[in-house]
Amino acid sequence: MDYHLKTDAPDRVPSDCLVLGCYEERKWPTTLGALEERLADSIVKLAKRDHFEGKVGETLLINPLDGVEGARCERLLLLGLGKREALDIAKIRKGLVAAVKALRDSKAKNAALWLPELSIGERVLDARATVRLAVEIIESGTYRFARLKKEADDKPVRLGAVTFVIEKAHKAAAERGVREGEAIAYGMRLARDLANLPGNVCTPTYLGTEAAKLMGDHPALKVEVLDETQLEALRMGAFLSVAKGSRQPPRLIIMEYHGGPAKAKPVVLIGKGLTFDAGGISLKPAANMDEMKYDMCGGASVIGVLAAVEKLQLPLNVIGLVPASENLPDGNANKPGDVVESMAGLTIEILNTDAEGRLLLCDALTYAKRYNPAAVIDIATLTGACIVALGRHPSGLMGNHDALCEALLQAGERCWDRVWRLPLWDEYQEQLKSNFADLANIGGPDGGAITAGCFLSRFAKDFPWAHVDIAGTAWKTGQDKGATGRPVPLLMQYLIEGVA
Known part of the structure; x- marks a missing residue:
């Protein structure tokens, strides 16, 4: 898997699918810039139509994003993280596992991942820890052991690249998180x-x-x-x-x-x-x-x-x-x-x-x-x-x-x-x-x-x-x-x- 970091607005990052973390009761992140302005109404309507509540591990794939001027992602995957005040590492893991499964099923070749600032009680799960955790889960979720099989896997994993969309202030921490996550995933x-x-x-x-x-x-x-x-x-x-x-x-x-x-x-x-x-x-x-x-x-x-x-x-x-x-x-x-x-x-x-x-x-x-x-x-x-x-x-x-x-x-x-x-x-x-x-x-x-x-x-x-x-x-x-x-x-x- 190839991993990249981008500090652009999420909607400006080219990808087959943009994964957008959101809290329960449709409390959308507040730092999405232009993407939120253009798509907020449509997202809310689609969420209501498909009964998407933002509960932990809940996903909604919006596919494709036709007619959205300037959007560089072909699909949008809404990822539920539950209630903000109840967020903990277990819920983050559950959400990321669900996101990887949805990406795998979508046949996306690459994806961009944006999560809101994650607070666990009084302790902030920083960019380093979040990115490291995400890399581990992505690698585990796309792992296949087919060494002894003669026939090709009937459900090959197409996902080959993930871009983490982060703020500039967190870039150094996120880079370290990628390195650690890749090493841990390699050992696993x-x-x-x-x-x-x-x-x-x-x-x-x-x-x-x-x-x-x-x-x-x-x-x-x-x-x-x-x-x-x-x-x-x-x-x-x-x-x-x-x-x-x-x-x-x-x-x-x-x-x-x-x-x-x-x-x-x-x-x-x-x-x-x-x-x-x-x-x-x-x-x-x-x-x-x-x-x-x-x-x-x-x-x-x-x-x-x-x-x-x-x-x-x-x-x-x-x-x-x-x-x-x-x-x-x-x-x-x-x-x-x-x-x-x-x-x-x-x-x-x-x-x-x-x-x-x-x-x-x-x-x-x-x-x-x-x-x-x-x-x-x-x-x-x-x-x-x-x-x-x-x-x-x-x-x-x-x-x-x-x-x-x-x-x-x-x-x-x-x-x-x-x-x-x-x-x-x-x-x-x-x-x-x-x-x-x-x-x-x-x-x-x-x-x-x-x-x-x-x-x-x-x-x-x-x-x-x-x-x-x-x-x-x-x-x-x-x-x-x-x-x-x-x-x-x-x-x-x-x-x-x-x-x-």
């Missing part, structure tokens, strides 16, 4: 492309190869992929045990970006990279098991974030770790009751082989210590229990550092990739006791998302740490099945704010 697209690939294509080896290829387009990225022999030398016994049931060898993908001072502590991101998870000996039910190719969405998001960070050349140091494996049943696979030793030296009784993600992550958390990190954030499609607790709207958040968790909470609110914090009380730790090892890999049927976080916390005592469970947010199921690219926006917002 990369994460979605990797996650949407089937498990027979996207193996641990493939994931490592694709990560390494990024060095060609991102010279500030350094990527190293450790193989099974190197993992054995590191004594990553928990991680390696998960791969024993698969013919695909495990890989640890290490991505380094050094954009900050050499002595500055890095932020370490760890993404679970289960390229397919059948549950091992504790086999999953057959229904919807195909969606277990998405068990590597945490790893895909880390790869996407590192690429986006490099694209923006953020002035900080970021490390990405992606432990990648498959989890399949086999004569050599982990068995319930087996005891393995982690890189940290703690022994783990495996009571359920389908609780394997934490076995990868615990060794990666131990590995992260060598970077003397400022903060460590792990991202994983870790527990179905998180979906039971929170549904599919927010991701789950746990951690041992209140300031880090609060920063992630606030970042999620600002970019609307939200998280909700769950407790890591000592009472939950009791559920991980084992008669035969230092700890068990599950804590029973109660509080499964929290006990998974408690398990990881045992390996994160030496640094500020947060755990983001994306089991309910990493992909959509049903008719709209596909990866979402979350939580790339959350992590990028957190990193951008850290250097703002």
Whole structure:
């Protein structure tokens, strides 16, 4: 998608379609200049005729604009934003999503977008944030994964360019918003492309190869992929045990970006990279098991974030770790009751082989210590229990550092990739006791998302740490099945704010 900025009057910007944001009860924007004068009466009549009220996400396409002297847009799309006094980022998102769908259906090749000044309570959502949000939504709304299809898409996306109509005073902020939005959307697209690939294509080896290829387009990225022999030398016994049931060898993908001072502590991101998870000996039910190719969405998001960070050349140091494996049943696979030793030296009784993600992550958390990190954030499609607790709207958040968790909470609110914090009380730790090892890999049927976080916390005592469970947010199921690219926006917002 090509993005442009114009400071002309909206009606003077050439486009197939001009998107005009308006508030409920037909309160049209007041800064439209000549366009408002010429079209106000006609717009009101058409709005009344078609019962357009300006409610959130409501759209009305006026097509074509015949006989309007001087107008350089062929169509006008009215976009409802609801009541001005009730406007918030959720309503803005809903409106923009509806606008992208209407533009896609209109077959417009290019569009101009003008929104009124957006106030959210006492805080103004400035041009930078608005444009960044719009770019993310446009890219997500026009995303298609057709790589494995032989036949052409029957509904191709024609929209190829969007012009943001802004005031001159906001041009610098809007330009920054475009750059950030494009980088975040790029990271999301990369994460979605990797996650949407089937498990027979996207193996641990493939994931490592694709990560390494990024060095060609991102010279500030350094990527190293450790193989099974190197993992054995590191004594990553928990991680390696998960791969024993698969013919695909495990890989640890290490991505380094050094954009900050050499002595500055890095932020370490760890993404679970289960390229397919059948549950091992504790086999999953057959229904919807195909969606277990998405068990590597945490790893895909880390790869996407590192690429986006490099694209923006953020002035900080970021490390990405992606432990990648498959989890399949086999004569050599982990068995319930087996005891393995982690890189940290703690022994783990495996009571359920389908609780394997934490076995990868615990060794990666131990590995992260060598970077003397400022903060460590792990991202994983870790527990179905998180979906039971929170549904599919927010991701789950746990951690041992209140300031880090609060920063992630606030970042999620600002970019609307939200998280909700769950407790890591000592009472939950009791559920991980084992008669035969230092700890068990599950804590029973109660509080499964929290006990998974408690398990990881045992390996994160030496640094500020947060755990983001994306089991309910990493992909959509049903008719709209596909990866979402979350939580790339959350992590990028957190990193951008850290250097703002």
